Amino acid sequence: MTMYELILKKKRGGALTSEEINWMVREYTNGCIPDYQMSAMLMAVCFQKMNTEETTALTLAMADSGDRMDLSSIKGIKVDKHSTGGVGDKTSLVLAPLVASLGIPVAKMSGRGLGHTGGTIDKLESISGFRTSLSEEEFLKNVADIHIAIAGQTKNLAPADKKLYALRDVTGTVDNLSLIASSIMSKKLASGADAIVLDVKAGDGAFMKTPREAEALARMMIQIGEKAGKAMTAVISDMNQPLGNAVGNALELEEVIATLKGHGPEDLTELVFTLGACMLLSAKAADSMEDAEKKLQDALFSGKAYGKFLEFVKAQGGNTDQVEDPCLLPQASLRMEVYADREGFVTGIHTEEIGRICLLLGGGRAVKEDPIDPAVGIVLHRKIGDFVKKGDSIATICANDKTKCQAAGDRLKAAYEYGDRSLEERKIVYEVIH
Numbered sequence: 409m410t411m412y413e414l415i416l417k418k419k420r421g422g423a424l425t426s427e428e429i430n431w432m433v434r435e436y437t438n439g440c441i442p443d444y445q446m447s448a449m450l451m452a453v454c455f456q457k458m459n460t461e462e463t464t465a466l467t468l469a470m471a472d473s474g475d476r477m478d479l480s481s482i483k484g485i486k487v488d489k490h491s492t493g494g495v496g497d498k499t500s501l502v503l504a505p506l507v508a509s510l511g512i513p514v515a516k517m518s519g520r521g522l523g524h525t526g527g528t529i530d531k532l533e534s535i536s537g538f539r540t541s542l543s544e545e546e547f548l549k550n551v552a553d554i555h556i557a558i559a560g561q562t563k564n565l566a567p568a569d570k571k572l573y574a575l576r577d578v579t580g581t582v583d584n585l586s587l588i589a590s591s592i593m594s595k596k597l598a599s600g601a602d603a604i605v606l607d608v609k610a611g612d613g614a615f616m617k618t619p620r621e622a623e624a625l626a627r628m629m630i631q632i633g634e635k636a637g638k639a640m641t642a643v644i645s646d647m648n649q650p651l652g653n654a655v656g657n658a659l660e661l662e663e664v665i666a667t668l669k670g671h672g673p674e675d676l677t678e679l680v681f682t683l684g685a686c687m688l689l690s691a692k693a694a695d696s697m698e699d700a701e702k703k704l705q706d707a708l709f710s711g712k713a714y715g716k717f718l719e720f721v722k723a724q725g726g727n728t729d730q731v732e733d734p735c736l737l738p739q740a741s742l743r744m745e746v747y748a749d750r751e752g753f754v755t756g757i758h759t760e761e762i763g764r765i766c767l768l769l770g771g772g773r774a775v776k777e778d779p780i781d782p783a784v785g786i787v788l789h790r791k792i793g794d795f796v797k798k799g800d801s802i803a804t805i806c807a808n809d810k811t812k813c814q815a816a817g818d819r820l821k822a823a824y825e826y827g828d829r830s831l832e833e834r835k836i837v838y839e840v841i842h
Contacts, residue, residue, distance in 0.1 A: 409428060409431060411432065411435070411441050411445045411446075411449070412445070414428055414432060414449065415445065415448050415449050415452060418449060418452040418453060418456055419452045419455075419456065420456075421456050423458075423459055423461070423462055424458075424462055424465075425465075426461070426465040429462065429465040429466050429469050430465070430469045432449070432469075433466070433469035433470060433473055433568045434469070434473070436568065436571065436572075437473045437567055437568040437571060443575055446572070446575060447575060447579045447581075450572075450575065450576060450579060450581040450584075450587070451579065451580075451581055453581070453584060453586065453587060454581050454583075454584045454587075457584070457585075457586065458586035460628075460631060462586070463586040463589060463590055463628065463632060464631070464632050464635050464636075466586065466590045467589070467590040467593045467594050467597065467632050467636075468594075468597070468636065469568065470566050470568040470569045470572070470590060470591075470594035471566055471593075471594040471595075471597040471598045471636075473566060473567050473568035473569075473594075474564035474565055474566055474567040474568075474598065475564045475565060475598070476565075476597075476598050476600060477515075477517070477544070477565065477598065477599050477600035478600060479513075479515055479548070479551070479600040479601065479602075481548060481552070482513050482515065482548065482551050482552050483513070483552075484511075484512065484513050484691065485512070485513075485602045485603060485639075485690065485691040485692060486513050486514075486515055486551075486600065486601045486602050486603070487507070487512060487513075487514065487601060487602065487603045487604075487605065487687045487690050487691050488514075488515070488516060488596060488599060488601035488603070488604050488605070489503060489504075489514075489516070489604070489605045489606075489607065489683060489687060490592060490596055490604065490605075490606050490607065491606075491607040491609065492592070492606075492607065492608050492609050492614065492615060492616065492622075492625070493609065493614070493615065494609045494611075494613050494614050494647040494650075494651060494759070495613040495647070495650040495651070495655055495759050495760070495762050495763040495766075496650035496651040496652050496653075496654060496655045496660065496762075497609070497647075497651050498528075498531060498651070498652065498654075498660040498661070498663060498664050498676070499607065499651065499676065499679055499680060499683065500516065500518065500528045500558070501528065501531060501532070501660075501661070501664040501717075502664050502667045502668055502672070502676065502677075502680045502713075503680050503683055503684055503687075504516055504556055504558060504720075505556060505668065505713050505714075505716040505717040505720055506668070506680065506684055506704060506707055506708060506713040506716070507684050507687050507688065507704075508554070508555040508556035508716050508720070509555075509707045509712045509713045509715070509716035510688065510693060510703060510704075510707055511555060511693075512555065512687065512688065512691045512693055513551050513552075513555050513556075514551070514555060514556045514557075514558075514687075515547070515548075515551045515557055515599070515600070515601065516528075516556075516557070516558045516559075517559060517560070517561050517565065517595070517599045518540075518558055518559070518560065519560070519561075520560070520773070528558065529558075529559075529560050530657050530780055530782070531657045531658075531660050531661050531664075532558065532661075532724075532726075533657075533782070534657045534658040534661050534737055534738055534782040535661065535721060535726040535727055535730050535731070535737070536726070536727045536730065537725045537726050537727050538721065538724055538725060538726035538727075539724050539725040539726075540558070540559050540560045540724070541559065541560060542557065542559045542724070547559055550720075550723050550724070553723075554716070554719050554720065554723055555716075556716065556720045557720075557723075557724070558720075558724075559724075561595075565595060565598040565599065566594045566595045566598045568594070569590075569591050569594045569595060572587075572591070573591055583615075585624060585625055585628055586628070588615070588625060589625060589628040589629045589632060590632070592606075592629060593629050593632045593633060593636075596633070596638075597633070597636050597638070601638070602638065602639065602690075603638060603639035603640070603641075603687075603690035603691065604633055604638050604639070604640055604641075604690075605641045605642075605643070605683055605686045605687050605690060606626055606629055606630075606640070606641070606642040606643065607642075607643050607645055607679070607683055608622045608623075608625055608626040608629075608642055608643065608644050608645070609622065609645055609646075609647040610622035610644055610645070610646065610647060610838065611646055611647035611648035611649075611759065612647065612648050612649075612756075612757075612758060612759040612760055613647040613648070613649075613650065613759025613760050613762070613763060614647035614759075619644055619838045619839070622644045622838075623644055623839065623841070626642035626644060626841055627642075627841065629642065630642055630841060639690050641686040641689070641690060641840070641841065641842055642840070642841040643679075643682055643683055643686060643837060643839070643840050643841075644837070644838040644839040644840075644841070645679055645682075645836055645837050645838065646675075646834060646835060646836050646837075646838065647759060648756075648757070648759060648792070648834065649757040649759055649791055649792050649834075650757070650759055650762055650763075650788060650791075651673075651675060651676055651679065651836075652667075652672065652673040652675065652676040653673055653787055653788045653789070653791075654785065654786075654787050654788075655762055655763065655766050655771075655785050655786045655787075655788070656766050656769070656771040656782075656783075656784055656785015656786060656806065657738075657771060657780065657782040657783075657785065658737040658738045658739075658782045658783050658785075659785040659786075659787060659806060660785070661734070661737060662734040662737060663676070664717075665714075665717075665731055665734050667680070668708070668713050668714040668717050669711070669714055670708055670709045670711075675836045677708075678836050678837065679836050679837060680704075681701050681704050681705065682701075682837050682840065684700070684701075684704045685697045685700035685701045685704060686700075686840065686842075688700035688703065688704070697840075717731065718731055718732075737782075737783075738781075738782045738783035739783055739806075740783040740784050740785075740806035740807055740808050741807075741808050742805075742806070742807045742808065742809075742810060742813050743804055743805070743806055743807075744804070744805045744807070744813050744814075744817055745801045745803075745804055745805075746801065746802055746803045746804070746805060746817050746820050746821055747798075747799050747800065747801055747802065747821075748790070748796040748797070748798055748799065748800045748801075748802050748824070748826075749798065749821060750798055750826055751796065751797050751798045751826075752795070752796065752826035752827055752828055753793065753794065753795050753796075753826065753827050753828070753829060753830040753831070754790050754791060754792050754793065754794050754795075754796065754802075754824060754825070754826060755792065755825050755826060755827035755831055756792065756824070756825035757788075757791065757792060757823060757824055757825070758822075758823040758824075758825075761819065761822075761823045762786060762788075762820070762823055764819075765786060765816045765819050765820055765823070766784070766785050766786060768812055768815065768816055768819070769781070769784040769785065769786075769805070769806075769807050769808075769809070769812055769813070769816055770784050770807075770808065770809070770812070771784045771785045781808060783806065783808060784806055784807050784808060785806050786803055786804070786805055786806070786816075786820065787803060787804045787806070788802070788803045789801050789802055789803055789804070790802040790803070790824075792831060792834055793830050793831055793833060793834065795830070796826070802820075802821075802824060803820055805817055805820065
């Protein structure tokens with residue numbers, strides 16, 4: 409077979425066989441197929457789409473393009489969680505120690521932030537000394553000993569996806585369900601968990617803008633995972649406003665610590681309990697969602713989860729003094745209040761714009777090589793449904809550059825929408841798909 413023939417076949421609406429997809433992924437990963445031909449194939453996929461069999465074959469081929477993490481030495485059902493990304497999404501940092509505190513092994517490979525979405529690894533590195541690069545042996549030992557490890561990819565996991573994603577990013581071929589689903593699931597399958605819980609975001613700050621689009625992606629990923637023998641669950645959650653109140657690495661970490669101490673934002677806490685309950689059910693550690701949530705609440709409000717977080721930070725070299733006193737985390741030199749310019753109810757927050765304002769301040773990266781300032785970001789004081797008077801503070805900007813701070817203030821003020829009536833209370837969880 410030749411790549412030219414496969415491009416023509418897909419362009420004309422044909423379905424590629426597993427053999428053809430395996431060959432294509434292998435040859436592209438090895439550098440035998442040039443980018444211009446793979447770009448043509450990706451565009452053909454965007455126009456003609458892929459069926460379930462093709463999508464599954466593409467996922468498995470990418471998962472098998474490098475190493476696979478072997479978690480078989482760890483006792484119990486290993487459960488992983490993946491979020492499709494959002495603004496202020498620090499869920500994993502609360503969820504992983506909470507679930508681990510109940511004896512369920514959480515072996516999590518996480519990524520760095522890019523664009524308007526933040527990364528779990530960047531947030532953890534706000535803690536001085538915290539190591540996100542662990543050897544495979546150290547990673548497995550931590551999960552076996554204390555039931556939790558969170559690290560950047562320590563192995564050559566799904567290298568085909570790395571190459572394909574970089575190409576999709578510059579050829580306008582990101583927004584295809586099959587390509588999105590196979591990219592996410594190839595990394596999850598290669599990471600070795602027995603069960604996977606997906607947090608699929610929907611809204612202004614998410615890639616999928618509506619719950620319906622998010623559900624379509626979730627069902628596709630569930631189908632792929634089940635075909636690969638994994639237990640799958642998906643939660644469709646809201647991203648029409650930032651999750652919690654803090655956006656920015658050290659600021660979000662401070663909110664994580666508050667949540668683990670039992671006094672975090674309601675939306676973050678509710679989402680953590682829902683995702684955690686799904687993880688407990690997947691691990692066969694609870695009889696029902698209600699039973700699972702009760703166990704999670706007990707672990708959170710008793711301080712057990714916070715204790716596990718301290719243990720986790722210490723095991724990966726982090727300074728636990730900064731956890732016990734968050735004032736020791738990186739602090740911005742400038743703080744500026746942003747005030748409402750009219751009276752009314754907050755009816756909307758342009759969430760992606762909030763993420764981009766954090767990027768402007770230096771709290772994110774436009775390209776992978778960009779450095780990050782862990783201290784900068786935004787703390788929201790008003791969210792959708794809240795009533796404000798003209799002159800009330802709606803947010804605080806934390807910055808280390810006066811010019812950027814002022815520009816961020818102007819943009820943040822414009823990101824808020826107001827109305828004369830309060831909207832109905834917004835759900836944080838739209839649907840749970842088992």
